[in-house]
Amino acid sequence: MSAAHYVVKRKRTHSEPFDPLKLHASIVAACLAVRTLEGEAHLAAERVTRHVIEWLSSKTEVTSADLRRVASSHLQKYHSEAAYMYEHHVLIA
């Protein structure tokens, strides 16, 4: 089953199809925010996105908070500082 079939609920007001490119871009942004080199950021994002797609294979519907938690737990293995920013940027203000 393709990852595009999964629906992500955001704040319980609307849902949208899972977009691996969006996840990839957000992980790259978190890596760049902690001054990681661009190549390293893309590599980490690619690995984490693969892990998340694998995790999604057994799900029909997930929340954006679930996605964030799972992605940041995998990102932790590759870049702990980026994982911290990725998980915490919604908890800053």
Added chain:
Amino acid sequence: MTLSLLDASFPYWLAVFAALFAHANFQLGISMLTLLSSHAIGKGKRHAQVLRLDVGYTLGAIVMTAGLLAILNAKLQAFIGEVTRLHWALAAGLLGGAGLAVLLFYYRRNRGTLLWLPRGFVEFASGRAKKTRNGFEAFAIGATMVVAELPFTIAPLIVAALLLQTLTPQMQLWGIIGYSVAACLPLLIMTMLISSGHKISSIQRWRETNKTFLQWTSGLVLILLGIYLYGLNVWGGGL
């Protein structure tokens, strides 16, 4: 001017520093600057662009703080003329109330550095901070954050405005500029840290680790300043 414990101006300076310390400890401005910078760096903006945004934001905060203090100063001069014991008693009460509010409500009780401010407004401001592309918009956001945090900062601002009444008009201008720059010192320090290559994650980690300490120190300083000013100006002979 030399400053010693026996100096007649010592109580004045002590009150100004305490008000400034409490004011500078408030965190909304820092949170927004963290968001603005992390998103600008995350989008791959050049170092100069990030610096321009950070400087614009900090300048906005300084200008708005100076503007608010100047307005308060002018209104106090126009409406109350001479500062009496009643005015000091009201200011002391306001400080105590603000201090209690900071101790009880300032941070939300969960991870991160979320503040007790209307979520709709904070989410709108965060959204704008993340999308900011030019220095003018960053300036406007910096200025807006100073207004948004007024429920907490109004007490030290009023005390600063009352203390300014004891100065000559020329010194009042310097007082307003000095207070505004000093109150925004954390923003200036953060701008310097980011521009010198520090990781935003380490700054945010530090803020999260020390948030209880910052909350308690600013809350207690506000309460103690209220008691100090009440004792000095209502019970004692005044400044």
